[in-house]
Amino acid sequence: MEDKKIESDLTKKRRRQWSVATCVVIVAVFFATFMSSSGTRTMGNNSCQCPLWSQEARKYTGMVEDCCCDYETVDFVNEEILHPILQQLVTTPFFRYFKVKLWCDCPFWPDDGMCRLRDCSVCECSENEFPELFKLPIKGLPSDDFKCQEGKAEATVDRTLDSKAFRGWMEVDNPWTNDDETDNAEMTYVNLLLNPERYTGYTGPSATRIWDAIYDENCPNYSLGEICPESRVLYKLISGLHSSISVHIASDYLLDEAKNLWGNNLKLLYDRVLRHPERVKNLYFTFLFVLRAVTKAADYLEQAEYNTGTPVEDMKMQSLVRQLVYNPKLQATCPLPFDEAKLWQGRSGPELKQQIQKQFKNISAIMDCVGCEKCRLWGKLQVLGMGTALKILFSVNDNNDAKPHLQLQRIEVIALGNLLNRLSESVKFVHEMGVMAEKAETEEKSVYTNKIDSWLSYWKSMVTK
């Protein structure tokens, strides 16, 4: 009898131990899942293996990889010089009107318009603030073609066309992009100030498909040995742009839809960018790359014709351009943000350039598949800006005969200026809010860890009872 009682006590204790152990395992699995819940695809674990670029270093000090300027200097130069100039520059009439083909003629798959918010649609350009020189009759465009936007008529863009090239500006196609920028058919004018790049609610399989296609396009299963510096540059530019878009979503997020309350979403900033140090590094890299293109084209940009018919604004703008491209502080601290001369040196340089140019062109074609009008606008603008930077850096050498070879279109300069501003904003936001976002994340995790610890202690005490 006594033996049976001891045995049943033991069985009960064992059962209790088993159930506690099972709970501990469940908790541990749950905790491990939580800790590793990045939920995001890094370049290291998808089909295109690029592990060389994801070397972890959580502190952003020293030289920006493949660049000639360190993180501290970039932050200083950006906050002291570039950001204030660029913020003013992009509000001028020259830079705020962008000519773009917004129609959704995706060459790869049917558009699936996944836009959830009205903020997805592009706003109309107001007639009276549009520079006179831009105004030309509408040419053969259906005004009621809303098939690729969620918004109603009031959310559509101004269809006024600009078939007249600005004085002093070339009508040349950008070899790095898919759209023919000299073709004014189906082009639309957009006031960028009315259409800020921010959270739009564009998410899910449609958005993922675009990013997947972009990465698959430019990083197609390179084995380790096949990764050349040029392909690495292209990957980093795309990743840096992706980081910048994510930063803008995080910095201007719809916190409360009912109250239409917009603000910072630091959790999103952490999850999508900060917790992946290589994405932050690629953002800085992309910023320096585009900055190098702008300073390399300094003479061209300084001498270009910026007449928009608003003399006071135009003079102010020209002065801002000079301050940007010939800035003595910038020249003293970061004279060569990126050294493009190191690329295309191998014997297969020309073929490689052609191949990478083709890849970038395809990436630019994918922009027509972005299922949210506003995202498509900024995607196209920034890809054109990037294409312009590539054109400046890789079509023109540093010899004295360089100038005659560089031919830029007005919209290329507008895209380049706006892209640099977007990247400058992202770098500033990451620098200013990064520490706070990381701290908030650590605190949240420690609250969670404490909860789990006390839970574990409770169960342990149950076992030993």
Ligand SMILES: Cc1cc2nc3c(=O)[nH]c(=O)nc-3n(C[C@H](O)[C@H](O)[C@H](O)COP(=O)(O)OP(=O)(O)OC[C@H]3O[C@@H](n4cnc5c(N)ncnc54)[C@H](O)[C@@H]3O)c2cc1C
């Ligand atoms: C061209 C374009 C413009 C867009 N513009 C906007 C916009 O203005 N507003 C808006 O709200 N949404 C915009 N989106 C959608 C937005 O970028 C995201 O796709 C969406 O918010 C869903 O995010 P996600 O967390 O699923 O990850 P996504 O940002 O969609 O990323 C997809 C995958 O790519 C990888 N990845 C993420 N970031 C990087 C990086 N920096 N480098 C390398 N790999 C990375 C990750 O593995 C991730 O899972 C745009 C999308 C595209 C394609």
